[in-house]
Amino acid sequence: xxxxxxxxxxxxxxxxxxxxxxxxxxxxxxxxxxxxxxxxxxxxxxxxxxxxxxxxxxxxxxxxxxxxxxxxxxxxxxxxxxxxxxxxxxxxxxxxxxxxxxxxxxxxxxxxxxxxxxxxxxxxxxxxxxxxxxxxxxxxxxxxxxxxxxxxxxxxxxxxxxxxxxxxxxxxxxxxxxxxxxxxxxxxxxxxxxxxxxxxxxxxxxxxxxxxxxxxxxxxxxxxxxxxxxxxxxxxxxxxxxxxxxxxxxxxxxxxxxxxxxxxxxxxxxxxxxxxxxxxxxxxxxxxxxxxxxxxxxxxxxxxxxxxxxxxxxxxxxxxxxxxxxxxxxxxxxxxxxxxxxxxxxxxxxxxxxxxxxxxxxxxxxxxxxxxxxxxxxxxxxxxxxxxxxxxxxxxxxxxxxxxxxxxxxxxxxxxxxxxxxxxxxxxxxxxxxxxxxxxxxxxxxxxxxxxxxxxxxxxxxxxxxxxxxxxxxxxxxxxxxxxxxxxxxxxxxxxxx
Amino acid sequence: xxxxxxxxxxxxxxxxxxxxxxxxxxxxxxxxxxxxxxxxxxxxxxxxxxxxxxxxxxxxxxxxxxxxxxxxxxxxxxxxxxxxxxxxxxxxxxxxxxxxxxxxxxxxxxxxxxxxxxxxxxxxxxxxxxxxxxxxxxxxxxxxxxxxxxxxxxxxxxxxxxxxxxxxxxxxxxxxxxxxxxxxxxxxxxxxxxxxxxxxxxxxxxxxxxxxxxxxxxxxxxxxxxxxxxxxxxxxxxxxxxxxxxxxxxxxxxxxxxxxxxxxxxxxxxxxxxxxxxxxxxxxxxxxxxxxxxxxxxxxxxxxxxxxxxxxxxxxxxxxxxxxxxxxxxxxxxxxxxxxxxxxxxxxxxxxxxxxxxxxxxxxxxxxxxxxxxxxxxxxxxxxxxxxxxxxxxxxxxxxxxxxxxxxxxxxxxxxxxxxxxxxxxxxxxxxxxxxxxxxxxxxxxxxxxxxxxxxxxxxxxxxxxxxxxxxxxxx
Numbered sequence: 001x002x003x004x005x006x007x008x009x010x011x012x013x014x015x016x017x018x019x020x021x022x023x024x025x026x027x028x029x030x031x032x033x034x035x036x037x038x039x040x041x042x043x044x045x046x047x048x049x050x051x052x053x054x055x056x057x058x059x060x061x062x063x064x065x066x067x068x069x070x071x072x073x074x075x076x077x078x079x080x081x082x083x084x085x086x087x088x089x090x091x092x093x094x095x096x097x098x099x100x101x102x103x104x105x106x107x108x109x110x111x112x113x114x115x116x117x118x119x120x121x122x123x124x125x126x127x128x129x130x131x132x133x134x135x136x137x138x139x140x141x142x143x144x145x146x147x148x149x150x151x152x153x154x155x156x157x158x159x160x161x162x163x164x165x166x167x168x169x170x171x172x173x174x175x176x177x178x179x180x181x182x183x184x185x186x187x188x189x190x191x192x193x194x195x196x197x198x199x200x201x202x203x204x205x206x207x208x209x210x211x212x213x214x215x216x217x218x219x220x221x222x223x224x225x226x227x228x229x230x231x232x233x234x235x236x237x238x239x240x241x242x243x244x245x246x247x248x249x250x251x252x253x254x255x256x257x258x259x260x261x262x263x264x265x266x267x268x269x270x271x272x273x274x275x276x277x278x279x280x281x282x283x284x285x286x287x288x289x290x291x292x293x294x295x296x297x298x299x300x301x302x303x304x305x306x307x308x309x310x311x312x313x314x315x316x317x318x319x320x321x322x323x324x325x326x327x328x329x330x331x332x333x334x335x336x337x338x339x340x341x342x343x344x345x346x347x348x349x350x351x352x353x354x355x356x357x358x359x360x361x362x363x364x365x366x367x368x369x370x371x372x373x374x375x376x377x378x379x380x381x382x383x384x385x386x387x388x389x390x391x392x393x394x395x396x397x398x399x400x401x402x403x404x405x406x407x408x409x410x411x412x413x414x415x416x417x418x419x420x421x422x423x424x425x426x427x428x429x430x431x432x433x434x435x436x437x438x439x440x441x442x443x444x445x446x447x448x449x450x451x452x453x454x455x456x457x458x459x460x461x462x463x464x465x466x467x468x469x470x471x472x473x474x475x476x477x478x479x480x481x482x483x484x485x486x487x488x489x490x491x492x493x494x495x496x497x498x
Numbered sequence: 499x500x501x502x503x504x505x506x507x508x509x510x511x512x513x514x515x516x517x518x519x520x521x522x523x524x525x526x527x528x529x530x531x532x533x534x535x536x537x538x539x540x541x542x543x544x545x546x547x548x549x550x551x552x553x554x555x556x557x558x559x560x561x562x563x564x565x566x567x568x569x570x571x572x573x574x575x576x577x578x579x580x581x582x583x584x585x586x587x588x589x590x591x592x593x594x595x596x597x598x599x600x601x602x603x604x605x606x607x608x609x610x611x612x613x614x615x616x617x618x619x620x621x622x623x624x625x626x627x628x629x630x631x632x633x634x635x636x637x638x639x640x641x642x643x644x645x646x647x648x649x650x651x652x653x654x655x656x657x658x659x660x661x662x663x664x665x666x667x668x669x670x671x672x673x674x675x676x677x678x679x680x681x682x683x684x685x686x687x688x689x690x691x692x693x694x695x696x697x698x699x700x701x702x703x704x705x706x707x708x709x710x711x712x713x714x715x716x717x718x719x720x721x722x723x724x725x726x727x728x729x730x731x732x733x734x735x736x737x738x739x740x741x742x743x744x745x746x747x748x749x750x751x752x753x754x755x756x757x758x759x760x761x762x763x764x765x766x767x768x769x770x771x772x773x774x775x776x777x778x779x780x781x782x783x784x785x786x787x788x789x790x791x792x793x794x795x796x797x798x799x800x801x802x803x804x805x806x807x808x809x810x811x812x813x814x815x816x817x818x819x820x821x822x823x824x825x826x827x828x829x830x831x832x833x834x835x836x837x838x839x840x841x842x843x844x845x846x847x848x849x850x851x852x853x854x855x856x857x858x859x860x861x862x863x864x865x866x867x868x869x870x871x872x873x874x875x876x877x878x879x880x881x882x883x884x885x886x887x888x889x890x891x892x893x894x895x896x897x898x899x900x901x902x903x904x905x906x907x908x909x910x911x912x913x914x915x916x917x918x919x920x921x922x923x924x925x926x927x928x929x930x931x932x933x934x935x936x937x938x939x940x941x942x943x944x945x946x947x948x949x950x951x952x953x954x955x956x957x958x959x960x961x962x963x964x965x966x967x968x969x970x971x972x973x974x
Contacts, residue, residue, distance in 0.1 A: 475927065
């Protein structure tokens with residue numbers, strides 16, 4: 001009997017969909033992601049089920065939209081039901097391991113189905129709790145904020161305090177290669193979740209990678225006319241904590257993009273080393289390789305930073321699948337897909353029976369082959385009075401922001417940059433209503449009663465009063481306040497607290 | 499040749515742009531204007547050149563900004579100093595319209611040049627007694643009216659100038675103004691331009707006891723207000739009793755009472771407009787009559803706990819209702835894009851098919867009335883007082899106020915901060931917005947300024963050439 005395929009799920013954090021050279025970004029250098037594009041199928045309309053770390057990961061891990069996981073923001077995940085991707089594969093004789101950031105909550109050390117874990121979690125500077133910090137300590141390296149300096153430096157481009165060999169991305173690359181080599185030649189198939197924290201801010205590439213891009217040559221963000229009209233309440237609120245409200249400085253914006261791209265290129269380099277190892281071991285074609293990310297980053301588009309809202313900059317993610325047996329090489333699929341499709345895709349490729357597992361997604365090989373009638377995928381950030389709900393297809397994107405009671409509708413074919421909100425246009429009323437009703441019907445089916453109401457003329461949004469804009473009252477409130485107090489100097493006479 | 503459409507230009511004084519049941523106002527009832535809203539095109543973001551009567555009205559009829567025509571304050575004696583081709587005069591001379599103005603003109607001495615065949619004043623006649631007063635005198639009601647509404651006791655004036663008119667509805671100046679308009683419409687079948695211009699809902703807030711709708715003060719919705727709102731701002735108080743018209747000075751009950759009377763006047767005027775529309779229907783003229791409804795400026799109408807105006811350029815004051823209706827000829831639509839009151843004049847020229855005079859600064863929005871899906875409106879609109887100039891985009895609003903020696907800037911994010919509460923001027927986070935709007939404001943001022951030596955100089959510095967569309971388009 002032929003050995004079941006290995007599964008290599010390569011995950012990055014906060015990587016926009018438009019950061020792959022082979023898919024149309026002329027500036028960025030990603031030779032290994034380009035190789036995956038060439039040898040696999042790229043899904044150019046892949047969306048995050050919830051554009052923030054924990055809920056996106058939770059939805060992917062269990063193959064369920066936030067309505068079913070109960071989580072649409074950073075918070076506590078559902079208690080482990082034993083039906084995660086690694087749990088189901090583990091029951092089917094797979095060896096499963098996670099290396100890097102899982103962001104499981106509330107217990108960051110939880111296994112959630114993995115048999116082995118090597119941890120490298122964000123905001124962790126304790127060697128006793130984190131394998132990467134422990135390794136740094138053992139090698140006499142500084143282990144305080146190892147992914148980069150946060151606080152006011154959160155969005156300021158910086159050179160990593162660690163050399164290339166000690167850099168967090170390299171550590172994950174090394175450990176992943178070690179695992180692939182350990183498993184080589186064994187009969188048992190394996191699943192590896194190789195999960196990088198970069199390009200999540202702080203943007204801290206190691207030397208000499210920080211010189212890969214010259215800041216003055218970087219393109220400026222996309223800021224359409226009247227871009228403020230395109231903000232949701234969440235955007236406005238988030239801009240206070242994420243650099244934006246210090247002011248707009250084009251030189252810095254170019255520099256941010258240069259360092260953001262550099263951290264991606266350095267991850268790309270690690271992916272190259274992993275692909276080479278698989279190839280050397282003769283396992284490349286028998287491994288289902290999926291590359292994707294949890295959500296994007298505004299990076300100054302619309303004069304916004306962070307994620308959490310539903311424009312492509314934030315909610316669209318890269319998705320490349322390489323497995324020659326099921327996915328055609330050098331193929332582009334522009335049907336809308338979602339991170340909840342990862343689980344069914346892995347299950348189908350590994351011939352794993354998931355008939356007793358509740359899944360919201362579809363095997364992406366069926367979508368690429370044109371065998372699926374699904375046109376629309378969903379996403380949701382938060383719930384209730386500040387929620388944003390989205391339905392998106394190849395042609396249209398509709399989302400509703402409850403915090404400011406605002407509808408957004410984009411014509412993705414004619415306005416791929418999402419520069420003008422067409423929700424008010426009478427002649428697009430029909431497609432808009434279609435998307436809106438599709439989204440509301442889905443929420444109704446999920447019994448999301450805090451989201452919709454039933455009126456005589458059909459389903460409509462449950463309207464809440466304009467949410468809290470009190471942050472406008474004080475220019476400095478929460479300004480750039482990203483974990484500012486996490487690691488503070490507190491010695492006699494030198495305490496930030498007095 | 500098809501007959502030119504009649505134009506019924508209805509103006510009111512100080513009507514807040516939200517105060518229509520057709521725009522889902524929680525309290526106000528305007529069943530007749532709602533028909534115009536439902537069957538026509540309404541512009542929800544139309545801004546007047548100046549939020550006081552005479553300057554704004556002069557701008558309507560010249561299509562020029564206030565610093566261009568120079569009529570900067572009410573009851574200014576001098577006429578516009580710029581090259582002007584008054585709208586009514588152009589329609590009369592270039593398109594053979596018969597023209598009439600009925601009610602409150604408040605154009606000052608400019609009215610004699612404005613091109614009206616017939617003028618009947620309800621008030622503010624710069625050359626004598628208003629015709630309406632003669633009407634009241636004949637009926638023996640004048641003294642009673644003057645004592646109650648024209649010269650109310652100080653105690654009444656201090657409390658929002660609120661009360662009940664001693665007149666019956668049929669004798670109010672609203673009914674009288676409608677009567678004169680109806681008579682003019684019925685005079686003959688030649689195309690007409692009728693300016694039907696109601697004096698209120700401006701104070702005195704005194705609807706008659708038999709007004710069509712009597713509002714219960716206790717049932718009205720009063721938006722939230724904060725007595726400290728103005729503490730951090732430049733003093734925008736106006737001289738006189740109006741300065742007291744605040745809920746936190748007179749009490750919320752007084753404000754409710756005043757709003758009930760203000761809305762009562764609105765429904766009274768709506769009723770009279772209904773009478774005029776019925777006349778047009780009965781005489782078969784409605785199908786060939788364009789109806790434009792607007793106001794010379796807005797009113798706080800309860801916003802910020804106030805009624806009336808102050809000397810700021812707050813949105814509720816500089817935004818006016820602006821509705822176009824032409825049965826069977828215009829779209830039915832509602833635009834939230836920006837436009838300006840001075841755009842009315844060139845739009846009328848486009849529809850009537852006459853050349854827009856070079857002195858006009860507004861831009862026709864005819865495409866917004868007829869099936870053009872991508873009408874975008876203006877990127878920036880402007881409103882000004884002598885010592886404060888405002889530029890507003892869809893999202894931000896910048897005002898530079900001066901007291902003669904120092905200036906005080908106000909920058910508001912009007913999308914998120916609808917009450918214009920939080921001044922972002924010199925906030926580093928909005929430097930780019932401030933720079934953009936300040937540049938637009940200066941450029942606008944240069945483009946539309948009125949050189950003092952106008953008329954004595956060579957053609958190339960003529961103001962008409964500076965702002966005329968063909969010139970702007972060819973060089974910029």
